[in-house]
Amino acid sequence: MMDRPASFDAHVRFDRVHMAFDGRTVFDSLSCAFPRGRITVVLGGSGSGKSTLLRLIGGLIQPEAGRVEVAGHDVTDPHTSLAEVRSRIGMLFQHGALLDSLSVFDNLALPLREHTDLDRAAIAQAVRAQLDAVGLGNVEGLLPGQLSGGMLRRAALARAIIRSPEILLCDEPFSGLDPASLKRIEILLTRINRQRGITLIVVSHHIASTLRLADQALLLLPGRSVCGPPAALRSSSDPEVADFFDEELDVEALDREERAAT
Ligand SMILES: Nc1ncnc2c1ncn2[C@@H]1O[C@H](COP(=O)(O)OP(=O)(O)OP(=O)(O)O)[C@@H](O)[C@H]1O
Numbered sequence: 001m002m003d004r005p006a007s008f009d010a011h012v013r014f015d016r017v018h019m020a021f022d023g024r025t026v027f028d029s030l031s032c033a034f035p036r037g038r039i040t041v042v043l044g045g046s047g048s049g050k051s052t053l054l055r056l057i058g059g060l061i062q063p064e065a066g067r068v069e070v071a072g073h074d075v076t077d078p079h080t081s082l083a084e085v086r087s088r089i090g091m092l093f094q095h096g097a098l099l100d101s102l103s104v105f106d107n108l109a110l111p112l113r114e115h116t117d118l119d120r121a122a123i124a125q126a127v128r129a130q131l132d133a134v135g136l137g138n139v140e141g142l143l144p145g146q147l148s149g150g151m152l153r154r155a156a157l158a159r160a161i162i163r164s165p166e167i168l169l170c171d172e173p174f175s176g177l178d179p180a181s182l183k184r185i186e187i188l189l190t191r192i193n194r195q196r197g198i199t200l201i202v203v204s205h206h207i208a209s210t211l212r213l214a215d216q217a218l219l220l221l222p223g224r225s226v227c228g229p230p231a232a233l234r235s236s237s238d239p240e241v242a243d244f245f246d247e248e249l250d251v252e253a254l255d256r257e258e259r260a261a262t
């Protein structure tokens, strides 16, 4: 269990969550809290349960035991309206990019057409404002297949926040991007958080970004989790935590060398 200061305003909270797939435990008794209006980066090795944690928050899967509270609603309670809770959440999935057959404009307009009463003009205005905000004002008529990887990620981010969520979940928003595109996404995420006050929960393998971006880091380790300010985790004397950071930083250094060589 992590320590929580009394003043801590948790927007999302896990309370002794047990999660298993086919008898294989992912979380034994996970308790952690994600502060309102802040950026939490979720770290952990492959298969440690990072994506599972996001899917639990979105109510896409249900735990065996424990509570997951989102904005005061327990998403594990069958009486909770998941549609209500999901309307407060934006999700940026690593592979759940855009619909290939729709233009960038229509991809962003779709959630507004389906879930709001806005008329055509209001939708067009909202979509254009959102595309401008992520620097994609000039590509609204293109199909996703005509965009670069970095542009696609920005378009997906724009779609994830088009309905003005309170909470934005991002699964590996930096993966597969060149350094300039990565930096752009990082700046956009910071802006989304600082200017709109959206609570961000970001799964990432990228330690350098995490240290720049996160107010709080949550590291998922086998059978336990460690939570705290990212710099404190980075300099932790806990051997498992130190090993995690050393390995991830080695991978990042190798990645940079490979890029430099090509
Ligand atoms: N729908 C599912 N059915 C069965 N097992 C699953 C399912 N989803 C996840 N798992 C298992 O749960 C564990 C955690 O998976 P998860 O996708 O959350 O890991 P992750 O930390 O996101 O990994 P990565 O960094 O590789 O994306 C893994 O062992 C995975 O095989």
Ligand SMILES: [Mg+2]
Pocket: 050, 051, 052, 171
């Ligand atoms: Mg994952």
